[in-house]
Amino acid sequence: MTTLEAVTLAAVAWSVGALAWAARSAWRRPSPRAAAAPAGTALSGIVYAFGAGMSPRAKESASHHPLVYVAGLVYHAGVLSGGAALVAHLAGAALPASIALGLGAAMTLGATAGLVLLARRRSNPLLQAISAPDDYASNAIVDAWLASGALAMFTWSVTPFLVLTIVLALYAPLGKIRHCVFFFLARGLFGTRLGRRGVVAHLHGSRS
Amino acid sequence: MSTGIPLTPAPAPPAPDAYRRRLASLEPETVARARAAFAALLTRDHAVHLDACVHCGLCTTSCHYALVDEDPRNSPAYKVHLVAEAFRQESSAWARMFPGWTGARPVDAELIGEWVDVLFGRCSMCGRCTANCVVGIDVPALVRAARGALAAAGLVPPELQSTVDAAVNTGNNMSITHDDWIGTIEWLEDELRAEVGDDTARLPLDECDADFLYVLNPREPKFYPLSIVAAGAIFHRAGVRWTLARDYFDVTNYGLFSGSPEAAATIARRLVDTTRRLRAKQLVLGECGHGFAANRWLAPEWLGEEPGFEVRSVVDVVADLIRDGRIELDPSRIPNLVTLHDPCNLVRNGGVIAPQREILARAVTQWVEMAPHGYQNYCCGGGGGQLSMTRFARRRLEAGRIKADQIRATGARIVAAPCHNCVDQLSEIGKEYALGIEVKTMCELVADALVRRP
Numbered sequence: 247m248t249t250l251e252a253v254t255l256a257a258v259a260w261s262v263g264a265l266a267w268a269a270r271s272a273w274r275r276p277s278p279r280a281a282a283a284p285a286g287t288a289l290s291g292i293v294y295a296f297g298a299g300m301s302p303r304a305k306e307s308a309s310h311h312p313l314v315y316v317a318g319l320v321y322h323a324g325v326l327s328g329g330a331a332l333v334a335h336l337a338g339a340a341l342p343a344s345i346a347l348g349l350g351a352a353m354t355l356g357a358t359a360g361l362v363l364l365a366r367r368r369s370n371p372l373l374q375a376i377s378a379p380d381d382y383a384s385n386a387i388v389d390a391w392l393a394s395g396a397l398a399m400f401t402w403s404v405t406p407f408l409v410l411t412i413v414l415a416l417y418a419p420l421g422k423i424r425h426c427v428f429f430f431l432a433r434g435l436f437g438t439r440l441g442r443r444g445v446v447a448h449l450h451g452s453r454s
Numbered sequence: 455m456s457t458g459i460p461l462t463p464a465p466a467p468p469a470p471d472a473y474r475r476r477l478a479s480l481e482p483e484t485v486a487r488a489r490a491a492f493a494a495l496l497t498r499d500h501a502v503h504l505d506a507c508v509h510c511g512l513c514t515t516s517c518h519y520a521l522v523d524e525d526p527r528n529s530p531a532y533k534v535h536l537v538a539e540a541f542r543q544e545s546s547a548w549a550r551m552f553p554g555w556t557g558a559r560p561v562d563a564e565l566i567g568e569w570v571d572v573l574f575g576r577c578s579m580c581g582r583c584t585a586n587c588v589v590g591i592d593v594p595a596l597v598r599a600a601r602g603a604l605a606a607a608g609l610v611p612p613e614l615q616s617t618v619d620a621a622v623n624t625g626n627n628m629s630i631t632h633d634d635w636i637g638t639i640e641w642l643e644d645e646l647r648a649e650v651g652d653d654t655a656r657l658p659l660d661e662c663d664a665d666f667l668y669v670l671n672p673r674e675p676k677f678y679p680l681s682i683v684a685a686g687a688i689f690h691r692a693g694v695r696w697t698l699a700r701d702y703f704d705v706t707n708y709g710l711f712s713g714s715p716e717a718a719a720t721i722a723r724r725l726v727d728t729t730r731r732l733r734a735k736q737l738v739l740g741e742c743g744h745g746f747a748a749n750r751w752l753a754p755e756w757l758g759e760e761p762g763f764e765v766r767s768v769v770d771v772v773a774d775l776i777r778d779g780r781i782e783l784d785p786s787r788i789p790n791l792v793t794l795h796d797p798c799n800l801v802r803n804g805g806v807i808a809p810q811r812e813i814l815a816r817a818v819t820q821w822v823e824m825a826p827h828g829y830q831n832y833c834c835g836g837g838g839g840q841l842s843m844t845r846f847a848r849r850r851l852e853a854g855r856i857k858a859d860q861i862r863a864t865g866a867r868i869v870a871a872p873c874h875n876c877v878d879q880l881s882e883i884g885k886e887y888a889l890g891i892e893v894k895t896m897c898e899l900v901a902d903a904l905v906r907r908p
């Protein structure tokens with residue numbers, strides 16, 4: 247293992263630990279006990295929240311904004327591909343050329359989608375009003391990381407990818423990228439409420 | 455017998471201008487109180503949701519305020535943003551160190567002014583944004599936390615605060631005195647007897663061991679007494695054992711909207727204690743959306759205990775009575791086309807979605823859904839305390855245009871609304887947008903359709 251790889255691993259470890267700490271801190275805040283007799287199960291709501299509730303038909307944030315929705319999907323598919331490429335590299339696994347090319351393509355598309363989302367944030371008056379420099383920086387860091395990952399897949403030059411992994415891993419717990427953990431917790435809470443209140447059983451056909 | 459209701463009227467709210475002047479020159483202690491209350495009110499759910507929001511703005515097109523006015527402050531995303539700024543300041547040393555970079559902001563006089571304008575004045579806490587958010591961020595809960603901080607500092611808009619104070623001080627939000635309440639019920643009992651043609655029909659008060667205690671919106675004895683007669687006629691025909699309470703009869707809980715958990719708990723406690731005192735098997739909530747969410751779902755959280763009896767909506771009870779054949783309906787008595795409004799706190803946030811549809815299927819000749827409806831319904835615009843906050847009335851009526859357009863598209867002449875607050879807002883937007891509609895509660899429609907006995 248090279249020094250750069252060791253530092254990368256340490257940065258990733260910091261990131262995982264700090265994100266876990268942030269989640270734990272939020273989770274340890276007081277939470278009133280849901281003492282009302284449930285009208286349905288929390289599980290049914292959680293299954294909905296991570297299943298049918300993720301479909302574009304289930305929420306207007308997707309159905310009213312198809313291009314942004316697709317850009318978001320492509321962006322996050324790129325991030326997953328980048329993660330897979332990083333794990334493979336640090337594990338010393340030699341990727342078959344076809345898989346490397348596939349990951350590289352996904353990261354290229356992801357970086358492009360990220361730039362589209364960044365441009366949207368720059369140009370939309372509402373997003374300008376609600377964005378801090380952290381919002382732009384978080385996006386830009388991920389875009390650069392994806393681009394460096396794609397470069398690594400296409401040229402086998404991993405140094406920029408590892409350097410940007412260190413930057414990304416160090417920064418992730420400090421700003422908006424924290425949502426990579428909090429998304430799942432929030433979605434679970436959303437589903438739990440829908441399930442316990444018996445709303446889930448009635449979610450079909452409400453748009454007709 | 456002591457009723458528990460003080461006979462003194464609620465204190466008059468401060469003049470609106472005094473409130474505005476106070477906001478313009480807040481004392482440091484008041485700001486400090488709001489700041490401390492905000493930190494104390496933040497729960498696990500708030501923290502998780504605030505860190506999960508990705509500031510994408512995609513919820514904007516799901517909010518009726520934002521749909522009628524593109525001002526960024528109307529977007530749910532902006533509302534979350536205003537709370538998130540203060541949350542970062544409160545929760546993260548890193549954010550406090552680099553506030554310009556992270557978007558952290560202390561609760562100060564300027565932010566408080568924005569909270570009042572945006573979180574009180576541009577949100578009916580309907581939760582439609584939550585239903586359509588990428589993540590499922592609980593925007594109404596975040597708005598309530600910030601409102602609660604302002605409540606702790608005495609900065610709730612006075613018209614809303616006076617509604618809460620009336621409920622806390624007099625036992626109901628319209629300061630109806632005990633004598634007026636009892637007198638109204640006695641008078642309405644005569645009306646009921648005439649209506650059902652039976653001298654034994656009753657509006658029972660304080661009867662122990664009934665099947666249920668029925669609580670209602672104080673607007674009913676004050677402005678819509680025939681609503682009480684309608685419920686009484688249904689229960690009489692069905693032969694159920696029910697009771698009203700002599701003291702606490704108010705289903706509403708405006709503590710939910712002022713954000714004060716203390717006020718909300720005080721108000722909720724009374725219905726729990728009254729149900730226990732009368733040994734009623736169930737607490738049945740009259741047609742009130744937020745009253746349902748407050749008493750069915752949130753009261754046990756505020757009180758930290760399970761009620762020990764079932765809490766149901768009257769809509770659910772009436773649907774059961776129809777299904778069980780305990781009342782007979784003649785839909786031909788209501789020949790006009792009816793549409794159904796879904797109160798957000800009963801439906802999307804409450805889970806009572808099917809019974810009102812079962813009722814309409816049996817009670818009226820023809821009815822049609824709005825588009826969208828059910829979980830995806832649009833708020834009428836009257837929730838979140840908006841009906842009380844007269845200073846924001848113009849915005850409320852403008853935001854009601856979305857609902858007005860929905861109603862007009864159905865072609866219905868009658869709008870069924872299982873919530874008295876919604877009835878008021880729908881009646882107002884009916885006039886504002888010249889819809890030519892009549893707005894009725896479910897009980898009123900069912901009472902109209904009851905088969906008359908010779």
Ligand code: SF4
Nearest residue numbers: 507508510511513587
């Ligand atoms: S509340 Fe939801 S849809 Fe709105 S900005 Fe936040 S994550 Fe996006």
Ligand code: SF4
Nearest residue numbers: 517577578580581583
């Ligand atoms: S809760 Fe309703 S009114 Fe408030 S921001 Fe969300 S959609 Fe708009």
